[in-house]
Amino acid sequence: MSFIYLSMILILSIFLGFELIRKVPATLHTPLMSGANAVSGITLVGAIVFAGNDNNLWAQVLGTTAVFLAAINVVGGYLVTDRMLSKFKTKEKQNAK
């Protein structure tokens, strides 16, 4: 039953994703990708639980590795996206500068 329920979430999310991303203009496609990279760092929340398991060395080592990797994605992804988006300006804003 749980699997059916999870599949339901999956399918609805994909449809929602399609609807949302279709509306992103071509000019923002690169920030969209780097932002998506950051979101895919969500694996971090799965990794944290393994890294915090002091009873199992393997879980800890693999978990910590995954935390490290996912943290690069999250922090790097959001920061670089912000850096890019800060450059997208309108004419008025530029003249005001």
Add this chain to the structure above:
Amino acid sequence: MQNEFIINGVYVLSAVMFILGLKLLSHPSTARKGNLTSATGMLLAIVITLIDQNIIGYEWIAVGLVAGAVVGAVVAKRVEFTSMPELVSLLNGIGGLSSLVVSVAMLVTVEVDLSIVMLLLIAILIGSVTFSGSFIAWSKLSGNLSTIIKGRPMVFKGQAFVNMIIIFAILAFGILLAITPSNPHFLHAFLALSVIFGIMLVIPIGGADMPVVISLLNSYSGLAACGAGLALDNNLLIVAGALVGASGIILTSVMCKAMNRSLSNVLFSGFQTVSTQEMKIEGEVKSISSEDAYYVFEAAQSVLIIPGYGMAVAQAQHAMKELQTLLEENGAEVVYGIHPVAGRMPGHMNVLLAEADVPYELLLEMDEVNPRMESYDLAVVIGANDVVNPAAREMKGSPIYGMPVINADLAKNVFVLKRGMASGFAGIDNPLFFKENTRMVFGDAKDTLNSVIRQFSD
């Protein structure tokens, strides 16, 4: 139990914030807020996960988090805008790798049912393919591998056969693992084969097809997270992974449409150089010096700039912006026409020009500039080739026939800034260079632009 309830509640909030973040990304003026919203959702999710009851010690988590955050921050601050495609493919790969490692951790440390093992194996497979595929894509983009691989499609005899064997072997070890999940040898073999499969998928793909590959790997990195989420029974991983997966799939299809090719054609055929080109290009190539080009620039009332990957290579975006300002002061209207596959990833040109302070209202899409092409006094093609090739429109039998292109040849005058007469990535001649209204301005695009700029100031 209570903790679990709180965690899941906050996860719902995080998911909503990811969705809102994407929604705000639908316009450049709200996009930055969207990114911040999404980041806040992520922060909430991470913090609330720390109260999970299965967590006993926090030292290792802290070490991983801090180290990763530092690396990520340094990379994000230091990266040059011209290297964005490399960074994005690298981040794709790291995302795939982390999902892969989480799935392996689950497989080797937790006793799970057969259905979960199968989900984990799928997540491991996608994660590995994302990781090794992105690494190859990154090498191709940055030219770190030997020149044999660099930017060129690598195709060898029996490639399809080798791929089939790899797929069967992956399936075989997958089944063995499903029966005995604890066998380390099977797991190693499965991992190795999946990594090799990722490499095999990307090596036959050429530089000009990179926008498709990067988008596809982007989608895979989301799907890997999704797979891990299904196995870990974690709703947030599923939602976030699905959003990323959908984003990658949409970008992939946009890129494929822009090249008039199917995804399987891009992935499996390389770019076949069609030798039977029966088309005859008439006319001769006429070149013009940058000194003479200046007079045309000066007289033009409306100018369309069409950038391509060559502009990124020549780092000509800042010079272009300078010339744009001079042209505007001279009373001309300047806009940019950007083809969806110009550059090495979706939106590559837009980011470069935004960095050079070109306002985003001036960055127009192909469909916006084509209908009024005849009204432009001057179209300037900077480092683009295949995306302005009129053969796509008028020469049946050309390998790119049918591909939507920017119809630069219909403008009153066309300047093509180019190093030499070499053909584009598709390896096809460009009839645009031979048209009556076209003048070639040979040389480095940046030098040419600077030379025109100097004459404006004189």
